[in-house]
Amino acid sequence: MVRYILMDIEGTVISVAFVREILFPFAKRRLASFLHDRRQDPDVLQWTTVCQDAIEIETGTRPGYEELPVMLTGWIDQDRKQAGLKALQGMIWDEGYRQRAFVPELFSDVLPAFTQWRVRGIRLGIYSSGSEQAQRLLFAHTNVGDVTLLFEHFFDTSVGEKKTASSYRTISAQIGLPPHHILFLSDAEGELDAAALAGFSTAHIVRPGTDASTRYPTHPDFTHLRLEG
Ligand SMILES: [Mg+2]
DSSP states (O other), rough: OEEEEEEEEEETOOOHHHHIIHHHHHHHHHHHHHHHTTTTOOOHHHHHHHHHHHHHHHHOOOOOOOGGHHHHHHHHHOOOOHHHHHHHHHHHHHHHHTTTSOOOOOOHHHHHHHHHHHHTEEEEEEEEESSSHHHHHHHHHHHOOOGGOOOOOOOOOGGGOOTTTHHHHHHHHTTTSSSEEEEESSSSSSHHHHHHHHOOOOEEETTTTTTTOOSSSSSSSSOOOOOOO
């Protein structure tokens, strides 16, 4: 019997293209002008200092503020998971969401399913490699409005990597339910493997345009998932 549904974001509730083709390129394009416009902002300076410290430790040379756009753009290209960079990207996305420069569109079956699951008393949570801050921003600004209140948890890689079984054990402990009561939904086979190894129920969601070759039974959407044990 499923009592909690844990979900991936990209390729599961929204298209993979939103993050890869809209969100990340926006942060990269906006980085230099953002750092220039907000150079007096203490929040920004707190995180640029974290980045400068990290670069100094790595290279032995402390970069000037004006050198940061080029260096941080390099980090974005290398997909570096650095706390300072993540926080700055979060601030840039926050601006973008507020200005409605982009709007994440949930697949059309998603909100009706969430509502139905909540009515049945099933608890909901997110597990994504994007930071908790980035996840909350995304769900606060969807095409169907702010849906953050539907979720009890926003797990990110601070619990561990998504393809590692121990991450799911940590999540199960934090949720306070044994693994077999938790259903994990994802478009990535490696993540499902890790969750299954930890004892979670799993369902492979295969949205249009994602790879359908898999060892798991697939579901095109959230409409007909089996929730009884
Ligand atoms: Mg995914």
